[in-house]
């Protein structure tokens with residue numbers, strides 16, 4: 370199946386683009402390949418017309434490119450082009466040469482189907498939640514080719530209980546990938562395949578707890594998940610402040626903890642990259658207390674206009690446990706990630722992993738190994754990076770246009786930015802309430818633990834939103850708060 374780009378760009382009439390209801394299931398919505406060859410074109414047109422008339426494809430829904438849809442449906446591209454042209458002529462679709470094809474707004478759903486249809490989620494037009502990738506970029510055709518390849522080549526023997534550390538083939542592929550892309554020191558023997566960063570944290574939590582570690586430091590502001598994952602393993606989290614360079618060293622030293630979670634490549638959520646000095650200070654601290662830095666490299670692959678920041682682990686693999694996953698690059702639903710631990714921790718972590726789940730599913734591991742080995746993972750990263758960079762640019766430009774004076778930071782990397790709006794947009798609670806009433810969901814930095822916030826400070830995720838939705842969301846938010854006393858600055862002469 371091909372990857373169907375259903376939600377990029379905007380319809381020609383500035384109607385907000387809507388993600389197709391079942392972006393992955395075109396062959397169910399439009400079953401054309403099953404028809405006899407001579408009737409396929411007509412069947413496709415009828416199914417498409419019916420899907421629009423019944424409202425199953427809502428006005429504003431962007432259709433896949435003719436090539437992608439043909440691939441998904443298993444019909445020739447010519448049939449899809451013809452169907453698009455015919456339905457455009459009939460007014461069911463609208464197209465903009467080179468930009469795409471959308472369901473038109475002129476056709477209103479009619480008939481009993483429309484009455485029965487489930488109500489569309491009302492209210493939220495744009496949710497700028499942080500940390501969600503665009504799931505429609507999942508590389509379906511490459512993944513399905515890898516799946517076929519793996520099933521064809523995997524010996525029966527390999528379907529038994531796996532090594533709890535992970536398949537040797539995947540550990541080797543990941544070691545090569547992480548050395549090359551993130552600058553880690555990765556011996557395949559030290560790579561442990563996990564079901565995401567979340568499991569890596571839980572495993573480390575259990576091991577540290579068993580060793581009698583009293584508490585783990587976590588960044589504040591930071592991901593609320595870090596603290597809860599360690600808590601679930603019986604270890605308390607100690608919130609530690611940041612300064613402009615990363616974790617504040619004086620507070621870290623004073624806290625008495627000997628293990629601390631850090632996101633040095635792109636701090637979550639402030640977006641800063643730890644300074645070289647702070648990275649060195651952290652490593653010195655870890656050596657001096659015989660401690661452990663737990664490096665969460667959750668979105669380290671996404672950098673746009675700054676030099677790559679290599680992993681901290683590469684500088685001292687005996688004092689850093691390094692973890693990452695495919696949650697941002699492929700999809701969080703795959704639940705696949707990696708953990709590299711110092712030699713002193715390998716045995717205990719692997720034993721925890723064994724008792725927790727006896728290892729990750731073999732087929733998934735073999736698939737990811739093949740995907741990495743054949744360069745598909747690199748291709749996917751390039752593709753996502755291009756799309757996310759464009760969305761980042763659109764968001765920053767929209768904020769500049771609609772919120773003059775906003776300071777936008779953390780933009781060089783990752784999938785979100787932080788926007789500090791001038792004081793006239795406050796108070797923050799009222800701002801958030803008005804944005805929500807206008808259908809735009811945004812979260813303040815306070816949601817991630819930042820205190821003493823002056824004015825309005827927002828964490829805005831953009832990767833999952835098509836550019837048109839980003840523009841519309843920012844505009845709607847600005848319109849909603851304008852009568853709050855916020856006035857546009859007069860433009861410079």
Ligand SMILES: Cc1ncc(COP(=O)(O)O)c(C=O)c1O
Nearest residue numbers: 500565566567592637667694696
């Ligand atoms: C800070 C941080 N770390 C890690 C993750 C990913 O966790 P996982 O790999 O378990 O999906 C996220 C996901 O949003 C995150 O925000």
